[in-house]
Amino acid sequence: MKGIRPFSASDAFYLLENMSDGFYMVDREGTFIYLNDMAYRILEREGGNLVGCNVWEEFPEAESQLRRIYEKAIREETRFLTEIYFEPLKTWFEVVGQPVDGDRLAVYFSDISRFKTAESQLEFLAYRDDLTGLPNRRASLEMAGDFIREDREFSIVLLDIDGFRQLNDLYGHDTGDRYIEVIAERLEKLVRPDDVLTRTAGDEFLILADCTDLDRLDGWVKEILKNISTPVKLTPTFNFSATASIGISRHPEDGGCIGELLSMADTAMYESKLKRGNCFSIYHGKMRAKLERRRIIEDDLFSGQFCEKGFHYVVQPQIDGTDGSLIGIEVLSRWEHPELGPISPFEFIQIAEDSGAIEQLTRRLLDMMLDEAGKWIGRYRDIPKIAVNVTPNLLENKMFYSNLIRKLRKNGVSPERFEIEITEESELLSSEQILSNLRKCQKAGMTISIDDFGTGFSGLSYLTNFPVDKIKIDRFFISLIGKSQQSEAILRSIITLADGLGLEVIAEGVETAEELHFLVAAGCPHVQGYYFDKPLQPKEFEEKYLAGRHAPAE
Structure with a gap:
């Protein structure tokens, strides 16, 4: 085009000399033909002259990484891009080569160390726990996979701190973090040189232990x-x-893949938690059946089909021991599973709590019970007070109060006929939402009672911090009547305390005349237990306690 000067050799030379990247050209034998000024500076050869010198003789440390690549590029006339670490300069380089006329190679290279440092930092963060600096879950899984591919014998030791959530709830996450840091330091001192300690969750550590011998473990x-x-x-x-609760699985004895081994270690840890104490369990074959049983229960809970699979409720009468009159009922969940047979409430409630299905289970229980209560009201006008144990998860829900009031109104059940039982758990004490819901329920006329009083987190804390109307004395104390003077003294103290605070009191698990007489004499005539009646099916309870004592509605 007229007026535009053509690109010349001097222009090319100017560009090469002022590039921010290093540039050089070599022939087929690797002899330098040309280097720009930046190449001399990067290679720390300023003031020298490398033209005519052999690249592999001048920089032998690069030969193993680049020579074959150079020769292949010239031979096949193909461009290449690679990264190398040049040890003498402690530098990472990106190297790009372009063949020229079939017998020469133009090479561009630049210092990328800062990018590699950033990349290393990102990789470190991706594989490290930011609180303890230990390898994280991702790192532990990859290392365990490497051990399996190497056919190494090792154990997965899964460790969970019991009660850590309470520490966080009551004293804050900063305090919880400090505790975890100390525990991590202690564990680091206990692991052996070939073991790998990792932190996989808030209160969970995983150790890849270089040992499978049972006695040593x-x-x-x-x-x-x-x-x-x-x-x-x-x-x-x-x-x-x-x-802590610890579960252990071993490779290759227990499994050949990381998923299996982790599942087995988790199953063994769950077994330890059931023992409720500082203990560990090593996976064995019988646990597999337990794992499958737990899986079936969890699947039914999460599918929402547990009622169709035999989940139901029974009611146990609460009686005034002075005259035998009915004063209330407690709703108790039961499960007759078509595959597993009868499942203990202790088992399926614990699984529901662990898996997060307890809220759905309690909601369904309330729906069934209140629907039945509405039918009783329609037939007999009046019903006894209904007591239902409500979990912290459900009480934590902002909509709990409004949803419950709606269910009561829908079925015509007065709030005065409904009792919320809470167990002594530290989660309750730390939640303003739970406290707010309970106050609303109490204000509406519902009764708030503490179940299993005296065996939980802190009974006195509940009496001073919660809107409590009633306490239920745990059956453990009742069972020691006539056997332990100390237990009897505790019982009298609880009854006196309740009376002094203006609280109702009821005793659970009353099975003998001796127990009843003691309680009535001590000032606790309201009881629940097999001495008067067992838990009954709703229809059986209706026929025995309602149909004969209440006139049917006209």
Whole structure:
């Protein structure tokens, strides 16, 4: 085009000399033909002259990484891009080569160390726990996979801190973080050189242990549990101690893939939690049946089909021991499973709580019970007070109160005829939402009672911090009447305390005349237990307690 000067050799030379990248050209034998000024600077050869010198003789450390690539590029006339680490300069380079006329190679290279450093930092963060600096779950899974591919014998030791959530709830996450840091430091001192300690969750650690011998594992894991249970000084005035539950699976004895081994270790850990104490379990074949049983229960809970699979409720009468009159009923859940047979409430309620299905289970129980109560009201005008145990998860829901009131109104059940039982759990004490819901329920006329009083987190804390109307004395104390003077003294103290606070009191698990006489004499005539009646099916209860004592509605 007229007026535009054509691109010349001097222009090309100017561009090469002022590039921000290094540039050089070599022949087929690797002899330097040309280097720009930046190449000399990057290679720290300023003031020298490398033209005519052989690249592999001048920079032998690069030969193993680049020579074959150079020769292939010239031979096949193909461009290449690669990265190398040049040890003498402690530098990462990106190297690009372009063949020229079949016997020369133009090479561009630049320092990419800062990018590689950033990449390494990102990789570190991706594979490290940011609180403890230990490898995280992702790293532990990849390392376990490597061990399996190498056919190494090793054990997966899964460790869960019991009660850690309560520490976080009551004292804050900063305190919880400090506790975890101390536990991580203790564990690091206990693992052996070939073991890998990782933190996989908030209160969960996983150790890839270079040992499968049962006797060696036994002694080592007991030492871990001992260290975990030693109190941790978190502030000048506050020490916290906790127990741990540990589950162990072994490779290759228990499985050949990481998924199987983790599942088995988790099953063994669950077994330890059921024992409720500083203990561990090593996976064995019988646990597989337990795991399958748990899977079936969880599947039915999450599918929402548990009622169709035999979930139902029974009611146990609550009686005034002075005259035998009915004063209320407690709703108790039951499960007759078509495949598994009868499932204990202790089993399926625990699984529901662990899996997060307890809220759905309690909602369904309320729906069934209140629907039946509405029918009783239609037939007999009046019904006894209905007591239902409500979990912290459900009480935490902002819509709990409004949903419950709607269910009561729908079925014509007065709030005065409904009783909410809560168990002594620290989660309740730390939740403003739960406290708000309970106050609303009490204001509407519902009764708030503490179930199994005296065996939970802190009975006195509940009496002073919650809108409580009633306490239910745990059957443990009742069973010791006539056997333990100390237990009888505790019972009298609880009854006196309740009377002094203006609270109702009822005793659970009353089975003998001796127990009833003691309780009535001590000032607790309201009882529940087999001495008067067992838990009954709703129809059976209706026929026995309602049809004969209440006139049917006209």
